[in-house]
Amino acid sequence: MNPLRSLILAAAGNDAVRRLVSTAPVSRDVVRRFVAGENTEDAVAVAAALAGDGLAVTLDYLGEHTTDRELADRTVLAYLELLDRLHEAGLAASAEVSVKLSAVGQAFDQGLALANASRICAAAEQCGTTVTLDMEDHTTTDSTLGVLAELRRTWPSVGAVLQAYLRRTLGDCRDLAGTRVRLCKGAYAEPESVAHTEADEVDLNYVRCANVLLAGDGYPMFATHDPRLVAIIGERAKWYDRKPGSYEYQMLYGVRPDEQRRLAETGETMRVYVPYGGQWYGYLMRRLAERPANTTFFLRSLVGT
Numbered sequence: 001m002n003p004l005r006s007l008i009l010a011a012a013g014n015d016a017v018r019r020l021v022s023t024a025p026v027s028r029d030v031v032r033r034f035v036a037g038e039n040t041e042d043a044v045a046v047a048a049a050l051a052g053d054g055l056a057v058t059l060d061y062l063g064e065h066t067t068d069r070e071l072a073d074r075t076v077l078a079y080l081e082l083l084d085r086l087h088e089a090g091l092a093a094s095a096e097v098s099v100k101l102s103a104v105g106q107a108f109d110q111g112l113a114l115a116n117a118s119r120i121c122a123a124a125e126q127c128g129t130t131v132t133l134d135m136e137d138h139t140t141t142d143s144t145l146g147v148l149a150e151l152r153r154t155w156p157s158v159g160a161v162l163q164a165y166l167r168r169t170l171g172d173c174r175d176l177a178g179t180r181v182r183l184c185k186g187a188y189a190e191p192e193s194v195a196h197t198e199a200d201e202v203d204l205n206y207v208r209c210a211n212v213l214l215a216g217d218g219y220p221m222f223a224t225h226d227p228r229l230v231a232i233i234g235e236r237a238k239w240y241d242r243k244p245g246s247y248e249y250q251m252l253y254g255v256r257p258d259e260q261r262r263l264a265e266t267g268e269t270m271r272v273y274v275p276y277g278g279q280w281y282g283y284l285m286r287r288l289a290e291r292p293a294n295t296t297f298f299l300r301s302l303v304g305t
């Protein structure tokens, strides 16, 4: 892995750095470039604007690694409020939600995480939409897939996320190919024992996994900004006789917005992942680690130049 990327990811997990960055007068613009805002109204406003441009969305209430029952409950309530507002705004057809199990109790009580995720899935169903379970670092993969299987007994449309950098993922794709699966490269710093660490190997595995998902009869969701992979997916989709609407592309809010609109204009389904909430730090650091060119812009804003 690129040394600067490793450094930024290490900083993301460091409490002292977290305190420094979170309390520094970070320019609103830097955060707003990748995060819809701090509250439900901000999230719904961004979802409405994107829907107006023909883009679907998945909304993520930011908060991870909760070790506190009350905080996990507050996260659930935030999702319930969001789902209500999306329904009221007539956005439920184009807006789903993404949930990190670590934000609803996975780190200390898997049963609680399942119960909390179930509350969100039930509310999503009532509002006419669905949920995708984000995937976090490799130590949580089995637990997350276990919770997913339980949720799917009642809500079969709950989406899974698989990360192409993990060596196990091709096998997981084969197991889940008949379902809704988001395929991404993977955003965490993982050891070589479990993950491909060379970019080319990750890309190659992404294409292998994409083939498996496109050949299956599920609904693949290709989450990447990589122009080469977007082009390959387009070609492979034709090869497997997939029509637009039987799969989708996904990109992050603020990343390649012109490309998002271009793909939507060609008739493809493009879903934008929109994070919001006060806990933006870990998310922002992962985005900076992916694109160290953005880091200079960010550091300048910290020191006010």
Ligand code: FAD
Residues within 6 Å of the ligand: 133, 134, 135, 136, 161, 163, 184, 185, 186, 187, 188, 223, 224, 225, 226, 227, 250, 251, 252, 255, 256, 272, 273, 290, 291
């Ligand atoms: P990269 O290898 O980062 O970049 C490849 C190329 O894409 C670059 O060379 C450049 O040409 C282009 N590009 C990338 N970023 C930019 C940019 N900022 N501006 C312009 N061009 C750019 N990860 C998880 O671990 N778990 C999840 O649940 C998860 N969910 C995700 C959901 C969505 C919708 C998306 C888009 C990503 C998600 N990720 C998740 C993050 C993902 O794993 C990657 O870390 C992230 O998408 C970067 O990988 P990439 O495919 O865009 O390619």
